[in-house]
Amino acid sequence: xxxxxKPVLETLNFPKPASALTFPRMSLLLGVNIDHVATLxxxxxxxxxxxxxxxxxxxxxxxxxxxxxxDSITVHVRGDRRHMQDADVFRVKEACDLPLNLxxxxxEEMMDLAFRLKPAFACLVPETREEVTTEGGLDVIAxxxxxxxxxxxxxxxxxxxxxxxDPVPEHVEAAARMGADMIELHTGAFANADESSEEISRLIAxxxxxxxxxxxxxxxxxxxxxxxxxxLQVPYLSELNIGHSIVSRAMTVGxxxxxxxxxxxxxxxxx
Ligand code: PXP
Numbered sequence: 388x389x390x391x392x393k394p395v396l397e398t399l400n401f402p403k404p405a406s407a408l409t410f411p412r413m414s415l416l417l418g419v420n421i422d423h424v425a426t427l428x429x430x431x432x433x434x435x436x437x438x439x440x441x442x443x444x445x446x447x448x449x450x451x452x453x454x455x456x457x458d459s460i461t462v463h464v465r466g467d468r469r470h471m472q473d474a475d476v477f478r479v480k481e482a483c484d485l486p487l488n489l490x491x492x493x494x495e496e497m498m499d500l501a502f503r504l505k506p507a508f509a510c511l512v513p514e515t516r517e518e519v520t521t522e523g524g525l526d527v528i529a530x531x532x533x534x535x536x537x538x539x540x541x542x543x544x545x546x547x548x549x550x551x552x553d554p555v556p557e558h559v560e561a562a563a564r565m566g567a568d569m570i571e572l573h574t575g576a577f578a579n580a581d582e583s584s585e586e587i588s589r590l591i592a593x594x595x596x597x598x599x600x601x602x603x604x605x606x607x608x609x610x611x612x613x614x615x616x617x618x619l620q621v622p623y624l625s626e627l628n629i630g631h632s633i634v635s636r637a638m639t640v641g642x643x644x645x646x647x648x649x650x651x652x653x654x655x656x657x658x
Contacts, residue, residue: 415619415656416458418488418607419646420630421479424448425470436472445475448642449483452633455646459507461628463490464500465514476504488628490551493530493537502544509541510549510571510628524553524573527561535565542568549605554586554593563600570597571605571628574618578609582617590621598623612636615652622658 424445432441449460460483464471480487486507491497492514501509511534513525527534527550538548549569552558553576562570572593577586590606597604607628610618618627629649636645 415624415653416626417456417646417650417653418459418461418605418626418628419449419452419457419633420461420463420490420607420628421445421448421452421634422461422463422470422630423634425472425475429470436474445471446478446482448634448637449479449485451642452646453483453485455643456650457485457646458626459486459488461488461490461510461630463512464497466492466494466496473500476500476506480504480506488549493533498537498540501541501546505544506546508549508569509546510551510569511537512551522575524551524555524558527552527558527565531561531565538565538567542566549603551607552593554589556593556596559593559596559600559602562597563602567602569603569605569625571607572597572621573608574606574610575608577618578611578614587617587620590618594621594623612649612652615649616655619653619656619658624656624658627653 424443428441428443428445432438435441452460460479462471462476462479464473464476476487476489488508488510489501489504489506490510490512491501493511511525513523525534534550541548547568549571550562550565550567551571551573552562554572559570572590574590577590580586594604603625604623605626605628606618606621606624610627610629611632633645633649636648640648
């Protein structure tokens with residue numbers, strides 16, 4: 388716990404390890420989503436992308452996230468380019484040697500970007516122009532044929548593919564029939580519900596089923612320093628993808644410290 392400033396320790400509800408003899412099955416990895424670093428830059432420099440004044444830097448953010456203990460960097464180039472620009476993701480891949488996870492909507496434009504970028508991982512997400520952020524999982528039943536083809540094309544290009552899905556058994560089964568490598572369980576409903584809700588049970592059931600079907604099971608959306616401890620009840624998780632809360636905390640303590648606090652909290656994972 389070295390390195391925490393005291394007020395943070397007091398406000399964060401990290402679980403304590405059950406006993407000194409309880410060892411984690413494996414460490415839970417932290418993917419840091421740096422989209423909102425670009426959101427802040429775009430708020431001032433959207434029309435001046437090449438200005439030497441353009442800040443904050445997504446490359447510096449990625450490098451600082453690595454220094455704080457990030458295991459991978461996640462970026463999402465949206466169709467409307469509201470935060471990450473194409474050039475950003477190439478620069479991040481070039482400058483930072485952590486695995487890059489590209490979130491993408493299933494469009495030819497984004498598939499083409501993925502083939503040129505060649506990230507380690509691609510996560511297929513739903514995307515509509517009106518949403519503020521990704522609001523639900525990919526409907527892998529309604530979009531079965533389209534998503535299956537995208538999975539195969541990305542895999543053929545040497546990219547491991549994840550499907551961002553709601554914690555619904557039928558969606559886990561459809562993802563398995565599609566031959567994806569990973570699922571990322573959408574934790575948004577959990578994050579927005581109160582602690583007594585059933586959302587954690589839905590995540591637990593979906594993670595168990597995903598594990599049975601041979602998936603690497605990840606989770607993301609709305610995870611923060613406060614709800615992390617409850618989320619750690621979900622078994623078989625390999626990686627959490629966290630953006631908004633870390634970038635927000637970085638405003639106060641810096642990216643390196645914000646990432647290291649989250650990574651520290653995740654060490655309590657023993658599932
Ligand atoms: N995972 C996916 C698939 C996402 O679309 C997002 C949001 O961009 C995240 C994780 C991160 O969510 P948050 O910014 O709320 O931590």
